[in-house]
Amino acid sequence: MAYDNRSRAAAAQATRAAVLAAARDAFLDAGYAGTTIRAVAEAAGVSPETVYKRFGGKAGLLKAVYDVAMAGDDDPVPIAERPEFLAVRTASTTAEVAAAYAAYARLLTGRAGPLMRVVLSARGTDPDLDAFVRTVDGERLIGATMATTGWAEKGWLRGDPDRSRDHLWMLISPAVWALFAERGWTLDDYETWLRTTLTATILA
Incomplete structure (x- = not known):
């Protein structure tokens, strides 16, 4: 009889x-x-050793928290393959893709923005934290490259593909959202700004 490890996996x-x-x-x-590993472990009802074993320390724990915040859950499904990205993939005009992409960016910002504001406020104080920010910046560049490459193939870009990629990478930076949040902007404000800015500067 095969061993059923479903209960162990669920635990x-x-x-x-x-x-x-x-x-x-x-x-x-x-x-x-x-934040300390010990405090997190106590709040979760586990030992510090369990946290270290699963996440490799505070920086690894931060990355895992960020990934779950961005995705909305802990399922191993890439963000670009999730249903909420469908409107971006299926847009048939530049107006549609600008609206869909802005809505999608607003969704991700709403999920991970509060965490990233805390992280960015402490940038430069810890090498591991700075490495995390560089990792996040790199992942955002990959996403911006995928988006602008697809738009270029459809003839939707206003200018040079490389510059368009870099512009998008900067526009959707959590640092930009953090500045808006400091000025009291809402997520609705951010979505509207991003949609109009995409239309005016990147999309033909």
Whole structure:
């Protein structure tokens, strides 16, 4: 008879979810420097060794929290393959893709923006934190490249593809959203700004 490890897998997933939830709360409340593995472990009801074993330390824990925030869950499905990205993939005009992409960026910003504001406010204080920001910047560049490459193939770009990619990469930076948030902008404001800016500067 084959061994049924479904209960064990479910328990492991529940432990992971508890640790990630506790870590997210800790990062938002105490910041990166003020968050400790021990405090996260206590809040999640596990040992510090369990957290280290699963996430490899505070920087790894932060990356896992960020990934779940961006995706909306912990399922191993790339963001670009999720249903919420469908409107961007199926847009048939530049107006449609500008609206769909702005709505999608607003969704991701709403999920991960609060965490990234905390992270960016502490940038330059810890090498691991700076490495995390560079990783996130690199992932955003990959996403911007995928988007603008597709738009170029459809003849939708206003200018040079490389410059268009870089413009998009900057426009959707969490640092840009953090500046808007400081000025009291809402996510609705951000979505409207991004849609109009895409139309005026990147999309033909």
